[in-house]
Amino acid sequence: MSTATNDVGTSFLADWEAWHAAREAELRRPHGWLSLTALHWLGTEPTTLDDLPGRWWYDDEGTWVEPDAASSSDGGAVLLDGVALTGRTRVGDASGAGVGAVVVGDRVLEILGRGAGNRGVRVRDPEAPGRTGFDGVPTFTPDPAWRLDAVLTPLADAERVAVGSSAERVQHVAQIIGHVRFTYDGAHHSLAVGAGGSIAFRDATSGRETFGLLRFLTVTPDDDGAVVLDFNRATNPPCAFSDYGTCPLPPPENVLPFAVTAGERTPTRPV
Known part of the structure; x- marks a missing residue:
């Protein structure tokens, strides 16, 4: 039996409003897409990152961090699955994907890989202007x-x-x-x-x-x-919503020649 019928009925607007409210609630999550504040691409030599404690790098085995004692004692400890790191630790696998939940304070550090040579750390902060100023x-x-x-x-x-x-x-x-x-x-x-x-x-x-x-x-x-x-x-x-995404672009054939005046429009980013 066919279920994909285009029977709009009287519930169209109510259904859309419920969908739109759920969509905005998802965006407002503390560590959702509005919370991005940085994307650091890593090299093969340990290096410090502007807004994160420790030194970060990657090699054939994965992504690594070596916390520094000063920042850890000041409440800036790097935690992996809730455990404060005290020495050189692998936080990402060979593909670049994280091996556990990495956090610093209220911030979630997303360990990511985007193909050969592209290993990074993306920061999700609930206090990001993109989230606190979202309307x-x-x-x-x-x-x-x-x-x-x-x-x-x-x-x-x-x-x-x-x-x-x-x-x-x-x-x-x-x-x-x-x-x-x-x-x-x-x-x-x-x-x-x-x-x-x-x-x-x-x-x-x-x-x-x-x-x-x-x-x-x-x-x-x-x-x-x-x-x-x-x-x-x-x-x-x-x-x-952020300069720190790595969104795939559409396939070349997916460019419609007419104006789709429906759906979401360009969002305004908080200054």
Whole structure:
């Protein structure tokens, strides 16, 4: 039985408002995307970082930190899974991913890897101006006309497509699992769909009313592949809120020639 029907009904606005409220609540989390204050790319030689205690570096085995006694005694201890570190410790694996929860005070340190030679530490601080000064995400007026019927055609085997990133030094590879095809204003269009039903796209509003690099939309097909592209729920990527994101860019084919005047608009960053 098909479940992806475009039956809006009287609950459309209430459903959208509930979704929008949940979206903003997620952004407001103490260590969510609004809390980013730094992204430090590491080298292979131990070095100090401006806002963090100790010395940091990476090698073939992983990401390392060597805390310094002074900062630890002043309440700036580096903790791994709740235990204060007192000596040279590996906090990330060979891929760059963290091996546990790394914190300094109220700050969460995200240990990350973004391909060969790209090992980093990203800082999430509940007192970040982006979070404390957040007053909501601007949106277009919700409009049921922007719920478009579409069909997802899956690929027999996922395709790997090289895409860029909001961070110049990073290159992402998107896993394309299929394409959604739909009609808008009498013309046929297609968008590549990534893992989990995620669609990264640009349109004629990008860089004007909406964030220039991309927006995201997620689809859930029914058993027959039918989906509804509800552009009212198009969201900004993390890099729209912070300079410390490494967002993948859309596949080249995912640039719509018309203006999608629905969903989230460009957010205002607190000064």
